[in-house]
Amino acid sequence: MTLGDVWTVSTTGWVVIANALIVSAVLVAGGRFLARRRLSSGVPEGRQVFGEFAVDFFIKKARGMTAGHDRSRIVGTVTPFLGTFFFFILLCNLFVLVPIPIVNRPPTSFFSVTLALALSAVVGNLLLAARFKGPGGALKHLFWPNPMQWVSEFTDVLSMSLRLFGNIGGEYMTLVLVAAVVPVGIPLILHVLGLIPSFVQALVFTLLTASFLASAIHQEEHKKKAKRRWFGRKQAEPAAQS
Amino acid sequence: MNPIYMAMVAIVPIAAGAVTAAFAMRRISVTALDGMTRQPEIAPQLFTAMLIGMALVEALAIYTLVVTLVIAGKIIV
Numbered sequence: 001m002t003l004g005d006v007w008t009v010s011t012t013g014w015v016v017i018a019n020a021l022i023v024s025a026v027l028v029a030g031g032r033f034l035a036r037r038r039l040s041s042g043v044p045e046g047r048q049v050f051g052e053f054a055v056d057f058f059i060k061k062a063r064g065m066t067a068g069h070d071r072s073r074i075v076g077t078v079t080p081f082l083g084t085f086f087f088f089i090l091l092c093n094l095f096v097l098v099p100i101p102i103v104n105r106p107p108t109s110f111f112s113v114t115l116a117l118a119l120s121a122v123v124g125n126l127l128l129a130a131r132f133k134g135p136g137g138a139l140k141h142l143f144w145p146n147p148m149q150w151v152s153e154f155t156d157v158l159s160m161s162l163r164l165f166g167n168i169g170g171e172y173m174t175l176v177l178v179a180a181v182v183p184v185g186i187p188l189i190l191h192v193l194g195l196i197p198s199f200v201q202a203l204v205f206t207l208l209t210a211s212f213l214a215s216a217i218h219q220e221e222h223k224k225k226a227k228r229r230w231f232g233r234k235q236a237e238p239a240a241q242s
Numbered sequence: 243m244n245p246i247y248m249a250m251v252a253i254v255p256i257a258a259g260a261v262t263a264a265f266a267m268r269r270i271s272v273t274a275l276d277g278m279t280r281q282p283e284i285a286p287q288l289f290t291a292m293l294i295g296m297a298l299v300e301a302l303a304i305y306t307l308v309v310t311l312v313i314a315g316k317i318i319v
Contacts, residue, residue, distance in 0.1 A: 166304030204297040
């Protein structure tokens with residue numbers, strides 16, 4: 001087995017869609033399982049604790065990038081956007097651990113999948129900016145503080161897709177080539193070592209999308225002006241709303 | 243083309259990329275560890291920042307890996 005065989009997708013195209021659909025099915029089933037019992041807004045218990053722990057990170061991230069009046073609407077839209085990317089990429093990366101031969105290949109080891117993820121992240125950023133700041137606001141983001149920001153969007157697509165593909169696809173190619181030579185023992189070490197980049201790359205993709213989104217839907221804090229009374233001292237300026 | 247020449251050309255990008263990324267990551271991890279020693283209570287935040295920095299530098303090495311894989315995939319012995 002040469003490198004050309006592994007590179008040129010030695011399995012045909014239906015594997016991509018089948019594996020990605022399996023990942024999506026597992027995610028949806030997991031979400032329904034976590035939300036099955038009656039959710040309490042008091043003290044959570046059982047599987048609700050796990051669900052809240054999983055979602056809490058993204059809620060905090062979404063809260064950090066908003067300020068001002070429209071907060072709950074923005075947080076309600078941004079949290080599932082970021083959370084979906086993280087859990088989908090994480091589960092796709094962990095598919096390499098499944099011992100069944102064709103299901104083995106993680107969907108993110110195909111460049112088409114990572115390119116689709118990066119494109120949907122960048123286009124999703126622009127669409128969210130258009131939704132929260134109006135279409136003029138999205139165009140202004142593409143051109144205003146940096147007139148070449150639109151070029152930066154293209155390079156973001158390339159860099160995010162290549163980073164994810166290179167890490168996970170490279171790990172899969174190494175596994176296949178090493179397993180063709182030494183079937184027992186060393187692939188186990190490669191599996192274990194490959195767990196770390198799986199988590200890290202999912203996290204990095206999500207955090208980079210979040211930071212680009214934060215600059216695209218840049219919310220300014222509204223400061224209140226001090227009221228001036230004509231017959232007394234000026235009131236002290238209230239602190240800026242956080 | 244001659245496969246020996248193609249193999250010799252394919253080595254250059256990945257070697258340069260890996261060495262350069264190693265130097266940059268050394269600097270990142272040394273700075274992060276210094277900060278963690280100075281102030282252990284913010285160690286988790288420093289660890290997160292270090293991970294993101296490392297992933298961004300590693301991405302550059304991976305671009306060179308993709309170039310190498312493209313060239314190496316075209317070698318037919």
